[in-house]
């Protein structure tokens with residue numbers, strides 16, 4: 001008796017229990033994340049990004065980083081002073097994320 005249990009396999013691939021440690025389509029993901037953060041994403045893209053963030057670790061980090069950068073830029077545009085500590089933490093996160101490339 002040797003027949004694979006197909007239905008169980010499918011369930012496992014549809015419902016991953018752990019977040020992906022690597023993103024196979026990171027460029028694509030980051031493009032969508034940026035659109036969504038810019039408020040230019042379609043409802044479909046917003047949905048995809050929010051699902052990705054729950055499943056994909058690099059995307060989750062990328063989203064948090066992009067959000068931080070946008071907020072810092074926004075503060076600058078509003079001519080408010082950006083705390084040096086915030087800039088430092090963004091810079092260090094940028095360099096650590098690039099290592100994942």
Ligand SMILES: [Zn+2]
Nearest residue numbers: 023029056059
């Ligand atoms: Zn991803």
